[in-house]
Amino acid sequence: MSPELTAFLTNCFAGLALGSTYALVALGFVVIYKSTGVINFAQGGLLALGAYLGYTFSENLALAFGLSILFACLAAAFVGAGFERIVLRRMVGQPPFAVIMITIGLLFIIEPVLTAVWGFDNLQVPNPWNIQTVEAGGLVFGVRDLWTIGITIAVVTAFFLFFRFSGFGLAMRATAFDPEAALAQGISAKKVYAVSWAIAAALAALAGITLAAGPGGLSPSIGFIALAAFPAMILGGMDSPAGAVLGGIVIGLAEALTRGYQDQLFSWAGDNVSIIVPYLLMIVILLIRPYGLLGTKDVRRI
Amino acid sequence: MAKPHRNLTRAYAQDLRLFGTPWAKAGLAMMILVVVMLPMVVHDDFWLSILVYVGITAVGAIGLNLLTGYCGQISLGHAFFIGAGAYCTAIVGGDLGLPLPLWLLAAAAVGALLGGVIGPFALRLRGNYLAIVTLGLIFVGEHLWRNLKDVTGGNSGTSVAAPPAVGPIDFSRLEIAGEVYSRNQGYFWLVWGLVALIALLAKNLVRTRPGRALQAVRDRDQAAEVIGVRAGHYKIGAFMVSSAIAAVAGALFGSYQQFVSPDEWNLLLSIQYIAIVIVGGLGTIFGSILGAVFVGALPALIDRYSADIPGVRTSVGGEGFISVFALNQAIFGVLIVLFLVLEPRGLAGIWLRVKTYFKAWPFSY
Amino acid sequence: MPHNRLALAAGFAALVLAVSACGGAGDSGGGSGGGDAGTPGTTAGFDGTTIKLGVLSPLSGPVAVIGLPLTAGNKVWFDHLNSTGGVAGKYKVELVQEDTQYKPDVTVQQYNKVKGNVVAFTQVLGTPSTLAVLPQLKTDKVLAAPASLDALWVREENLLPVGGPYQVQAINAIDYYLTEGGGSKDSKICTMSQDDVYGEAGLAGVAEAAKVHGFTVANQQKFKAGTENYAGQIQALAGAGCQMVFLTATPSDAGKIFGTAAQGRFAPKWYAQSPSYAGALSKSAVAPYMQANVLIVSEGTEWGDTNVPGMKDMVERATKFAPAQQPDYYFAFGYNQARAMTAVLEKAVAKGNLSRDGILAASKELGTVTFDGLTGDYKYGSVDDRNPPRTSTLFAIDPAKPFGLKTVKYNFTSDAAKNYEFKKAG
Secondary structure, rough: OOOOHHHHHHHHEEEEEEEHHHHHHHHHEEEEEEHOOOOOOOOOHHHHHHHHHHHHHHOOOOOOOOHHHHHHHHHHHHHHHHHHHHHHHHOOOOOOOHHHHHHHHHHHHHHHHHHHHOOOOOOOOOOOOOOOOEEEEEEEEEHHHHHHHHHHHHHHHHHHHHHHHHHHHHHHHHHHHHHHHHOOOOHHHHHHHHHHHHHHHHHHHHHHHHHHHHOOOOOOHHHHHHHHHHHHHHOOOOOOOOHHHHHHHEEEEEEHHHOHHHHOOOOOHHOOHOOOOHHHHEEEEEEEHHHHOOHHHHHOOO | OOOOOOOOOOOOOHHHHOOOOOHHHHHHHHHHHHHHHHHHOOOOHHHHHHHHHHHHHHHHHHHHHHHHOOOOOOOHHHHHHHHHHHHHHHHHHHHHOOOEEEHHHHHHHHHHHHHHHHHHHHHHHOHHHHHHHHHHHHHHHHHOOOOOOOOOOHHEEEEOOOOEEEEEEEEOEEOOOOEOOOOOHHHHHHHHHHHHHHHHHHHHHHHHHHHHHHHHHHOOOOHHHOOOOOOHHHHHHHHHHHHHHHHHHHHHHHHHHOOOOOOOOOOOHHHHHHHHHHHHHHHHHHHHHHHHHHHHHHHHHHOOOOHOOEEEOOOOOOOOEEHOOOHHHHHHHHHHHHHHOOOOOOOHHHHHHHHHHHHHHOOOO | OEEEEHHHHHHHHHHHHHHHHOOOOOOOOOOOOOOOOOOOOOOOOOOOOOOEEEEEEEEOOOOHHHHHHHHHHHHHHHHHHHOOOOOOOOOEEEEEEEEOOOOOOHHHHHHHHHHHOEEEEEEEEEEHHHHHHHHHHHHHHHEEEEEEOHHHHHOOEOOOOOOHHHHHHHHHHHHHHHHHHOOOOOEEEEEEEEOHHHHHHHHHHHHHHHHHHOOOOOOEEOOOOOOOOOHHHHHHHHOOOOOOOEEEHHHHHHHHHHHHHOOOOOOOOOEEEHHHHHHHHOOOEEEEHHHHHEEEEEEOOOOOOOOHHHHHHHHHHHHHHHHOOOOOOHHHHHHHHHHHHHHHHHHHHHHOOOOOOHHHHHHHHEEOOOOOOOOOEEEEHHHHHHEEEOOOEEEEEEOOOOOOOEEEEEEEEEEHHOOOOOOOOO
């Protein structure tokens, strides 16, 4: 294989791995948005919380890494659902703006709690992946990256099966489509809202732990990645789970490839232009398709 | 002549008055009095600098409230315009050395121009989509600030040597009747004077035709079009006015701090502004000021008296489990949540409730 | 009843005034400042027995990892000093710590909060924060010790830097690579730097070294702090055939960078600037890779090295006054800052003037301050004559050591570093 091709494929692989993380976070955004109409700014906080919980389970309680992931996701889901139950349920019918602000408030609460409990130091999550690699076809793959991609594929598949075939998935879709009609059919909107938050939080926690299992370890700023997942969510269309996954992959690839070819192709645009590529891509696509690639157009009434 | 009952409004003109009731007039006079007197009474540089920053924030928040509260366009890009105003001041006020009114106006012009460029996005995008696109503006902006080294000084930032002076009046060293006032005192008057001026202008804007048009666009833009409001024009106009005011806030920020760097115009700043207009109350000018005071002064209060709060660690190696800032942030978060759960209309909503209570007194309910 | 209302309004106004009258006591500082040699008069921050010093540091937020140990270093030195009686054997020192969260505007607010209560600032952390308070330091005539190794500080009379600037580190590191590290000027020397002021300082040093030694930098990569994906940069460095990469980063990014390089089987000689390293890295999964390929350029000696008197004392004092303190070179940095500030205070007390002017004057008359091997000796004096240390120490990673670092070459100076000129900030 020529070095150019190797470089290209390696960049693509890095993009896929990054995109998988974005996809998980964006999927969490979409689940909440679709069922409750709220953009959850606390997703990054839940991600960090999940990662720290994972650290505690695997380091302090010395659980197997797989179990730690599972427990961290469950715990995060519990927090998410609890927040919905205690706070957000009171906000039904209030302007969406106030609700968004409340999720920002939640973010502000989570952060200091994390640092008060776990401190500011960089922590290493005991895990079997780290910087292990496997070699195949002349390319070197990071084990963690492979797992991230694999987990994302599995989760996304499970997710779609759940929505498509399970009774509760159907209820969630119905509530998202028309909450009042769903209520009239005997679907508990409360339950649907709580479950959406639980799912979103679990997805965030999953993304958090897979990130923290890398060589950089775990620090309180890990939640920042959720910001980069915003374009992924928007790009795909805010109410489209498939769009979130597609958006995540597209954004991840775009970022990794611009980074990879910064010297050859993008040096005119300034250093580190790859950081803003997700946003630029998002803006361009939105100007062409104002509701994202797969989002539904609002029907507006006068 | 028999006086009308106090709640009675008999004409639209009365409804539209800026400061109609005696109450409002008295309140206004009192606020002016407080602003004029405060720096003479409070000499403490800490509180003065907090209040100067609060005033600057209030200016920016009024701008955002016009856009978000009155026109219904959510913008997370406010920090971008504030940064643009600060850099503009570094050049116009600092490098060219022009006097205060000119660098303020130049910043406003640059802000309006940038707002005019960004505004058209609002024609194509709505609601949350617009919010996230303006969020992109923050990151694109940061990239620009880091790379346009001639204008912004790149990563190292740039000093802002804009003189807060016009002619013989120098706000960094005011001399009134033989008495010399410090830089912080001077800036307090300058900034809060501008808060009053901009609040007045904004208030005037929203009570007249354009203001009603903005609110029509906010409530339902297509219906507004039907009744003859050119929604597109007003959306772009709202962006321009809002970012012009934001740039003025940035200009003040830069000249007060005398140094700015690209790290300051980040998402957190935008979120802080959003928090201010929501906590203060969407669609109220007074609420923006209340919100700025609340969001700016609360952390300062906690910070000042943190030593007396049990469990707070005020020094390295000291007792306690939570640092002052962490506590601050947590309290801030809890307050936002509590506030909005209890009063989604924000501080201005509470103010309104108090007012109605006393209006109907003694028949309050 | 308009009358009632008016009365009420007037009463309320009076109330507001009364409340605001409780505001503050003013900032004039009071006191004469002057005094007799050895017994300075009272002044702002000095009540005749205790000298108060300000600390403006990020005690929370992402940079707290640096701010906390640094401030602990300040504190341990002064605790030790106080246990021996204090400045000039009689004046105790007290620190007034304020959290800046690494934000320039918060730093300005906190500066205003405490400036009336302190004689000087023994720590202002962060280049942007320092630049933000610098104009006020100048107008208020206050002395502050910046906690960053920026070359800009050398020629500012209101600042009291310690340690060899980042530029010196970079120049010495490259010199070592070219002379003893197996490189030549035909080697492919590259950089990987954080896209901010700190990264640029390192790049300036590399550029100087390139000029002196006559090589061209083969490839330069930049990254934004806190990103997740470094595959592109590592690809580019590997593609350019880099044999030596000079890295400026912070620990968590450095971990990701080394991890990505390890995964990509890219193994040049990495020379990383001191802030790229934290003890946790030596216990992480990338430690074996770092042991094989990474050198850290810093100053002083390894933690707990009893051969260096300064280190021996410092570890003893740390154990005594801050038993929970983990080995950390930011701690040593804070400790050194406090020593430099103490030298200034001793001088000012000897001259009998602890006022702001007195302290500034004392800082100009300070000769060379020695740090017992914890960092190079710093020649103070008037700003144009100041001469920062030009020495660096190279460390390799060794998980068995307390801080995970083992000395490779102690306290060396290259000619290029000796001749490097520090200019005034533009």
